[in-house]
Amino acid sequence: MIIKYANRAKTQLARSISANEGIISVISGQGSLFPSLTQGAQLFPLTLVSIADQSQFEICYVLARNADSMTVLRGQEGTTAQAFESGDIVSLNMTASVFGLFPQAGYLGVYDPDIARTIGGYKKNAVLADGNIAGTLWLSLQDNNKTPPSHEATSWWLKLDFVSLGTQLGSFVSGLLGMRPQDKQGISLFTNGDNGLPVYSDVAGHKIDLAPQSTLDKVNKDLQGLKNHAVISDAWSSDDTSISSIRIMHNQPHNRVGVVSADGKHDLILPNIDNLTDLNNDLQGLKSHAVISDAWSSDDTSISSIRIMHDQPHNRVGVVSADGQHDLILPNIDNLTDLNNDLQSFKADAVTGHGYGPGDHRIPNIWANNNSDRQRLQANVEGKNDIIAASIDDVSDEKNRAQAAEATLLSNSYGMSGPDIQGRSLYTNGKTGRVTYWDQKQYRGDLAWASDIDNLAQRFQIWTAEAAHGDWVYFPRSIDNFWNDGNTCNVMIFMNVISRDWSTIDNRDNTIYFCNISRDSFGKSEIEYNRFRLSVQHYYTGNEDAKGRNAGKTLIQFLAITAS
Structure with missing residues (x-):
């Protein structure tokens, strides 16, 4: 609860009280000297002193005030509830426990269960020092927080390790956070002057061209077109029906080939060699x-x-x-x-x-x-x-007879024009497992599965979103084959900050943001099959130290690549 104060708040009891009474009254009109309270959220300390014997005193906590009448919690801070006479002193004084609620100058204070109990729990965004580790703070994530800070209390406290953070800010492209011994730190991300593609490189000299969103969109569009027109692009005449897909049907004897028409009314099941x-x-x-x-x-x-x-x-x-x-x-x-x-x-x-x-x-x-x-x-x-x-x-x-029947089984000459070549066979390749098409002039090629295109579209996701440090960012599509064993994960996410804060914090206009996937108190990446938690770090150079971990919403472009 919040402690309220008022200057020179002192008066006398309007009537005598017993040791058990929870409501006291002061001289008429003198109640306004004391703070007004929001019941259940605020209080102030009150000291009662006997005029006859000033060594007799009691500390109370006032929980509510209505004009000159106060609802009190008797016998606080080690004192005993006692009877007092009309005219005895009533005053708002600073007490030892109240002083204990304040940190000393330059010291944030460590977790204290007595303080947590007295104030009804630390408020959200309260900051405490770690009593054992220098350079480490704990940030309260919830109101009414009475839970001691620890690695297990991740829903109540956020650990801020500034010593480790200082070593992780040495590179714009990649810090050391979350790296394993076999990983290579990223050192650059630039645009290739020849082809215009972004290029990523690491300390081992590996360079990789990254695909922009426009390229992925075009590949996806081409693949969708290939899927729709893999066998036949258009009907041969106005009376014919286009073929939308060809697939192996495992629910048929001998795994026969199924041909799906575009209108869904003229599907066919073709014979294979066993048929x-x-x-x-x-x-x-x-x-x-x-x-x-x-x-x-x-x-x-x-x-x-x-x-x-x-x-x-x-x-x-x-x-x-x-x-x-x-x-x-x-x-x-x-x-x-x-x-x-x-x-x-x-x-x-x-x-x-x-x-x-x-x-x-x-x-x-x-x-x-x-x-x-x-x-x-x-x-x-x-x-x-x-x-x-x-x-x-x-x-x-x-x-x-058998050869003639085989040669015309897949395709006859109906609808063919001058340059067309008659199809001769359609079969499953024993080495690749693909459906292979062969025409009369010996042209042969494997056909693509619809699942190949779907799998490729599933592996790459690019999107843009506004997010702040600690936000959960959701994938456009959930990842079906997601796995994360704590050390490795089959999803790689690249992030590019589009908007930047050009405020002149250090009067040199050099504020920079960069992003990572945050890690929990166990060091595990906070990523799931449908989302991940964002870590936005704010860094600027100069004579001052690095500052800031949360600069508000930032426009970020994401690229997620899923391994097979």
Whole structure:
């Protein structure tokens, strides 16, 4: 509470009081000699002295005054509440405890719990000295502050270490505050005369060009344009629809490629190589049914599909039976050539003899089937269906058909003009994981993901704001992958003071501001995923010492770069 005073405030009791009474009255009209009080916020000391025995006295604290009537707190500062008679002396005197509330000349005073309790706690912005560390002060951050200053009481007190501060003001670009042993102090920040970009350099000789806001805006705009027009910039005709994005859809079989239309009404899901393989297998099954639709007798087994097996030597033809128990792999022309050579050497045993081992079947006969437009090799398998092998022309036709289907799968010639080149393939690059586009003239290039552009836009943020020392400054966008372990952080913030105070504090017009991220009493940078606390330091040269830590609102430009 605030102590009030008045000069020559002295009168007498208008009536006698007991030791328990909390209200006293003075001679009519004499109450105005004493201060008026705001109840609950102000008080003044009052001394009661007996006229009959002047060694009998009592110190009271007046909490409220109404004309000549005063509400008092009896028996203060080690005195005892006593009874006094009408006419005894009532005066406003300076007492020992009141004097103890004042600092000595040139001394700010250290924290005293008795003083804190007496005055109801230190007021906001009260300054105390540290009783153990020279050059260190404590600034109260709140009213009614009764908490002892310490590193743990960061919400109540701000530690001002002027000894450390003096060593940190040696460089305009960077001080030593918060640096680790492996860090390099910044020594300059200037504009490159050739390209106009700001350049940062440190004591180790490293130089880095910094990107201005205009450059980042242009890159972001270009990337957004690339995102919107990565595959196709405009519709080919008034009836067509632009493609806004192409992505890998992991919720589809074989991670198929999804094409999103600009109007959201004509989205497509494209087949990949596994889908084409499945389709080819289905076509082979259709082909097998075209060759043989039903078993020839009740003992025979139907063929469900015929396919080219690329995991076999010479890409052999596989025949899948309907019951799944009699699948076959047929030879191609190279296999037949090898087989013919082998058959010539052991024809008697292979064709007319017995099986090679348990589970094998004898081939009683092999012949050339001339019942179709092409001659094909056919063999009898003992106890099984006959086997009809594809000819070299069959394989060649199928290869040409598959290549033709693959070449036109991504793009046909609809809407193409003279200089356009037909698209041939769109696939996932096994090394880079990117979607790769390939046209008929062998041009090939990886396409960008929308997430790449979003990630780049997330990593760079530039904005301008007015802030003062100790303010929390908020990022334009919160940082999703933010981390800060107390020593290192994945966010780097550059600050440039735009406005300066040109007041002539030292009559030489050389006042300068520079900014850092403030640190708490543990030395940890005060930065979070969506904001950081600003430290604005005010420094000017001359014969006087450095002064000022808070010069009001300052216009500052910020650049935040987030590491991946």
